[in-house]
Amino acid sequence: MVTSSTDRQQRQPITIASAPGKVLVTGGYLVLDQQYTGLVIGTSARFYTVIRTLGGDKAQGTIKVRSPQFNQATWEYTASVSQENTLLFAPKPSESSNKFVQTCLRFALIVVLQSMDVTLFNQILKEGLDISIVGDNDFYSQREELEKLGLSIKKASSREQLTAFCDTHATLGSVNKTGLGSSAALTTSLVAALFLHFGVLSDLDQEKNLTLVHNVAQFVHCFAQGKVGSGFDVSAAVYGSHRYQRFDPSILAPIMDENVDPTVLNKALSHDNNRWDNKVLSISLPPRFQMILADIDAGSHTPTLVSKVLKWHKEQPEKANKLWNELGAYNSKVEQHFRDLKSASTNDESAYTESLAELAQLPASQWAKGSSDNKVQQLMVDLVTDFTKVRELLQQMSAATGVPIEPTEQTELLDQCMAVPGTVMAGVPGAGGYDAIYCIVLSDEAKESVHQIWEQWAGCSVSPLLCQADSKGVTVVDPKADS
Ligand SMILES: Nc1ncnc2c1ncn2[C@@H]1O[C@H](COP(=O)(O)OP(=O)(O)O)[C@@H](O)[C@H]1O
Numbered sequence: 001m002v003t004s005s006t007d008r009q010q011r012q013p014i015t016i017a018s019a020p021g022k023v024l025v026t027g028g029y030l031v032l033d034q035q036y037t038g039l040v041i042g043t044s045a046r047f048y049t050v051i052r053t054l055g056g057d058k059a060q061g062t063i064k065v066r067s068p069q070f071n072q073a074t075w076e077y078t079a080s081v082s083q084e085n086t087l088l089f090a091p092k093p094s095e096s097s098n099k100f101v102q103t104c105l106r107f108a109l110i111v112v113l114q115s116m117d118v119t120l121f122n123q124i125l126k127e128g129l130d131i132s133i134v135g136d137n138d139f140y141s142q143r144e145e146l147e148k149l150g151l152s153i154k155k156a157s158s159r160e161q162l163t164a165f166c167d168t169h170a171t172l173g174s175v176n177k178t179g180l181g182s183s184a185a186l187t188t189s190l191v192a193a194l195f196l197h198f199g200v201l202s203d204l205d206q207e208k209n210l211t212l213v214h215n216v217a218q219f220v221h222c223f224a225q226g227k228v229g230s231g232f233d234v235s236a237a238v239y240g241s242h243r244y245q246r247f248d249p250s251i252l253a254p255i256m257d258e259n260v261d262p263t264v265l266n267k268a269l270s271h272d273n274n275r276w277d278n279k280v281l282s283i284s285l286p287p288r289f290q291m292i293l294a295d296i297d298a299g300s301h302t303p304t305l306v307s308k309v310l311k312w313h314k315e316q317p318e319k320a321n322k323l324w325n326e327l328g329a330y331n332s333k334v335e336q337h338f339r340d341l342k343s344a345s346t347n348d349e350s351a352y353t354e355s356l357a358e359l360a361q362l363p364a365s366q367w368a369k370g371s372s373d374n375k376v377q378q379l380m381v382d383l384v385t386d387f388t389k390v391r392e393l394l395q396q397m398s399a400a401t402g403v404p405i406e407p408t409e410q411t412e413l414l415d416q417c418m419a420v421p422g423t424v425m426a427g428v429p430g431a432g433g434y435d436a437i438y439c440i441v442l443s444d445e446a447k448e449s450v451h452q453i454w455e456q457w458a459g460c461s462v463s464p465l466l467c468q469a470d471s472k473g474v475t476v477v478d479p480k481a482d483s
């Protein structure tokens with residue numbers, strides 16, 4: 001029988017889901033505790049998972065996954081349904097393994113199978129799945145490719161010359177990452193793509209669908225990394241920019257088991273399990289604020305920083321709680337200033353734009369509160385004052401814990417960035433250390449001047465990324481749309 005092309009299209013759909021990276025602007029460490037919140041900004045750098053039907057003689061029950069940007073990055077798995085209607089899943093022997101991909105496939109497919117007709121599930125598996133995963137160039141340092149092309153890693157223009165999703169010349173184990181949260185964006189895009197491909201979800205617009213993707217991705221990510229973390233990175237990959245308040249870790253603790261019962265897993269991760277108490281309050285940078293990021297050569301091991309800080313917190317609870325509360329209060333002030341600035345721009349856009357254009361001419365240290373009727377100027381001064389306090393408290397935290405959260409070298413660099421006319425904020429994201437810095441500026445001129453400081457910085461090697469702030473969370477990508 002000849003299959004018509006319409007038939008083929010119906011049986012060979014292409015599903016693409018995409019999820020963003022993140023920058024935790026405030027709330028590092030505190031966000032591990034449900035009492036505090038973190039301000040996480042999504043990035044225009046994103047991960048994409050593409051699922052096609054594998055087809056061919058050997059397709060039956062085969063799931064082939066490729067990450068074309070890496071060496072040794074093809075993995076194969078077999079999946080089928082047992083007589084008792086449970087998922088049988090195993091990796092095929094290969095030169096490498098991928099914990100995040102494997103965990104994602106195993107558990108997402110268990111939940112998918114629980115949620116759909118088993119005959120249809122089998123039909124889709126019968127033809128096999130061909131999965132490709134790519135992440136924007138900014139997720140990785142790209143030092144090798146830039147060097148190969150004879151381009152300076154310190155120049156902002158260099159990355160513009162890379163082809164999209166270029167070869168990293170590395171394995172996933174050896175690649176240098178930039179801290180945008182590759183595993184969370186990968187997990188979220190893969191979970192979403194699987195649910196869409198099997199037809200369990202028809203879109204990613206409804207709140208309940210996002211909740212399901214969040215719960216499953218959060219579980220998979222925790223399982224693959226072997227611990228229940230704060231989860232702000234998965235939350236950003238699902239919801240984009242927001243104020244994050246973590247979930248109670250005891251929701252996941254009982255199901256962190258390789259042999260978890262599928263019904264129990266499905267129930268725990270369901271969109272209507274109201275034990276999930278994470279809070280997502282949408283936020284974005286105020287209008288005309290531009291975020292720029294740089295990768296720092298040195299790098300820090302986040303789990304080591306976190307365990308040292310938590311150890312100190314346990315040993316010195318009184319001092320730690322005092323510091324945490326003070327820092328939490330200033331983090332909240334920064335968030336409130338963002339919201340007030342957004343309202344000010346909505347109320348009177350031209351006054352807002354005019355005030356910001358004037359401020360962009362001067363370094364923030366010279367911004368004066370101005371006349372009492374210039375609300376925008378007052379808010380901007382308050383924002384800079386309160387953010388300066390956030391940095392001071394992080395420096396105190398560094399001194400008290402002995403953990404270089406804002407290391408002295410970074411302090412010097414950030415202070416120079418703050419001295420540029422039009423810079424509003426310059427800080428270390430997330431856990432801090434020697435991984436990355438971000439700046440928020442008001443003009444292209446300020447951006448250019450900050451890039452020059454980075455390029456000429458004699459301390460560590462500072463490599464500017466291309467991505468910007470982008471509040472969008474996980475999305476379905478139309479395969480027919482131009483990229
Ligand atoms: N492009 C990719 N394709 C497949 N897996 C990826 C990709 N990028 C990252 N990963 C997965 O994420 C892991 C990295 O996770 P982790 O070290 O926690 O980094 P991050 O802090 O960026 O999330 C990799 O070992 C791999 O399992």
Ligand SMILES: C[C@@](O)(CCOP(=O)(O)OP(=O)(O)O)CC(=O)O
Pocket residue numbers: 024027028029030031032179180181229230231232233302306429430431432
């Ligand atoms: C300390 C933290 O609160 C924030 C760490 O944020 P980063 O953005 O530095 O994270 P990585 O991408 O894992 O390096 C730990 C946490 O909340 O998980």
